[in-house]
Amino acid sequence: MDFFRRLLGQRVLNYYHLATAIAANIVYGFPSRKLRVIGVTGTDGKTTTVNMIASILENAGEKVAFLSTINAKLGNKFLDTGPHTTTPSPFFLQKFLSQSVRAGLRFAVLEVTSHSLDQFRTWGIRFETAVLTNISHEHLDYHKDLASYMAAKARLFGNVEYRILNMEDSSFDFFSTHGKGELLTYGLNSKAVVWANNPSEELTETEFTAHTPRGEYKIKLHLPGKFNVYNALAAIVVGQVYKIPADKIKQGLSEIKGIAGRLEMVGERVMVDFAHTPNALEKLLEFLRPKVSGKIILIFGSAGERDKTKRPLMGAVADKYADLIILTREDNRGERVEEICEQIAAGINEKQKDKDYFIILDRREAIGAALKQAQGANDFVIISGKGHEQSLNIDGKETPWDDRRVVREILNKV
Incomplete structure (x- = not known):
């Protein structure tokens, strides 16, 4: 289409x-x-x-x-x-x-x-x-x-x-x-x-x-x-x-006990959410910030061949609330993941690359790195952007994917 x-x-x-x-x-x-x-x-x-x-x-x-x-x-x-x-x-x-x-x-x-x-x-x-x-x-x-x-x-x-x-x-x-x-x-x-x-x-x-x-x-x-x-x-x-x-x-x-992929807890210190707009991401982090006494470790990206103007805005939101940021792939379609992540990073001004924020193109590796960074008892990992979705578009090809499943697989290996 x-x-x-x-x-x-x-x-x-x-x-x-x-x-x-x-x-x-x-x-x-x-x-x-x-x-x-x-x-x-x-x-x-x-x-x-x-x-x-x-x-x-x-x-x-x-x-x-x-x-x-x-x-x-x-x-x-x-x-x-x-x-x-x-x-x-x-x-x-x-x-x-x-x-x-x-x-x-x-x-x-x-x-x-x-x-x-x-x-x-x-x-x-x-x-x-x-x-x-x-x-x-x-x-x-x-x-x-x-x-x-x-x-x-x-x-x-x-x-x-x-x-x-x-x-x-x-x-x-x-x-x-x-x-x-x-x-x-x-x-x-x-x-x-x-x-x-x-x-x-x-x-x-x-x-x-x-x-x-x-x-x-x-x-x-x-x-x-x-x-x-x-x-x-x-x-x-x-x-x-x-x-x-x-x-x-x-x-x-x-009776609504939870919505799949919306503020969904995977274990005690990992949350998967669908937030993929500047507003949704800000509301999510604004809610969580006073409730997390440790580090907030945020993983997210931005969809390829979609609204590019929101990317630095989302970077700025992450910069404001998260302690550590990992930018990664999120349905890049025909765009280069590196360019998408750099466009998000343009909104990150208070953090230093490879110290307070990282670019890890492979989403599984990014999730694994975030879980390793969560060393403190009160650290909290947020994986945003995919939520309930069951596929990941990698260079134009839909590939089976579920953030929640990936988290469980990595945690079970620890």
């Missing part, structure tokens, strides 16, 4: 995707019209929020299908999403929705990317509710600038009945003017429709008080970080829209 994009241009390809989406809707009979479809978009937190919403609805006895970057479920059946998920095709989406209808399901919760919106892959899906998590620096290789990126996201909100926005995100003013559906807000500010206070953050769980139009109640998440408070608040607003009782909302959120 990258070859055809270079040959024909994205605009021409988008007409192809539109034609495909129209055909898929006709073939499967516009199945979304028989469902209550909830779309979740944003830069970070989409997958977690989709899982939270689905869990709340399921606990209320609703029959639910959901589709996210890492997992998909159709009623009681989990579906394989592949080793290295990309935006589903229109035919995949319409087949999934059609299967949901045939299975007698009532709700479908979908993770919606800016690419899928810009390329008309979601054309014909009648979204009833649209949720925005946040907007930050990402996919500018494709969208070229932040305004175009937000405009693509805004397409989701055009014809929905309910618009759910993070009141404290910098994108709020822009998105609040898009669409005509009822605007519902969330945040840590009491001006929001649903808001939280008294957050208590531990390494593996979080507690807070949720304030809603139908009362306030304590929430316990088996997920860490203030960012997950925001994700939970978005899910609570959805629960409010569909009149889910407070006890079912609490239970649904509590």
Whole structure:
């Protein structure tokens, strides 16, 4: 597809995707019209929020299908999403929705990317509710600038009945003017429709008080970080829209015990996370820094043939919070890994190369080096960028890979 994009241009390809989406809707009979479809978009937190919403609805006895970057479920059946998920095709989406209808399901919760919106892959899906998590620096290789990126996201909100926005995100003013559906807000500010206070953050769980139009109640998440408070608040607003009782909302959120590849602990001192944007990496490190008394040892890279402008920004974030940095391969595709790492390193100004930060091109070797560096009892290793993914693109070839498995293999040899 990258070859055809270079040959024909994205605009021409988008007409192809539109034609495909129209055909898929006709073939499967516009199945979304028989469902209550909830779309979740944003830069970070989409997958977690989709899982939270689905869990709340399921606990209320609703029959639910959901589709996210890492997992998909159709009623009681989990579906394989592949080793290295990309935006589903229109035919995949319409087949999934059609299967949901045939299975007698009532709700479908979908993770919606800016690419899928810009390329008309979601054309014909009648979204009833649209949720925005946040907007930050990402996919500018494709969208070229932040305004175009937000405009693509805004397409989701055009014809929905309910618009759910993070009141404290910098994108709020822009998105609040898009669409005509009822605007519902969330945040840590009491001006929001649903808001939280008294957050208590531990390494593996979080507690807070949720304030809603139908009362306030304590929430316990088996997920860490203030960012997950925001994700939970978005899910609570959805629960409010569909009149889910407070006890079912609490239970649904509590039953999310962890999201694969999101702040996932491998042993006691190693964490694997999907953070691959400057914002996600900063939120992750900002959360962990006060909780780690030893060294934070961070391993990450940046995807090849993707947004290059974020690379030095991620280097600067790592420089600010981590004690030791190892830059390595992360799906380099057709780019040279050395050049990608040097571009990240351009943002590292407070550390000395080969002393406080290293470039180790082989990802397995980089993980092994990080684990050797974690000598102190309170040192903590973070492996970021791949998370749940089951393949690594090495010079254009997809190779089986799992950061968590590699960590376990290395630790078992020690």
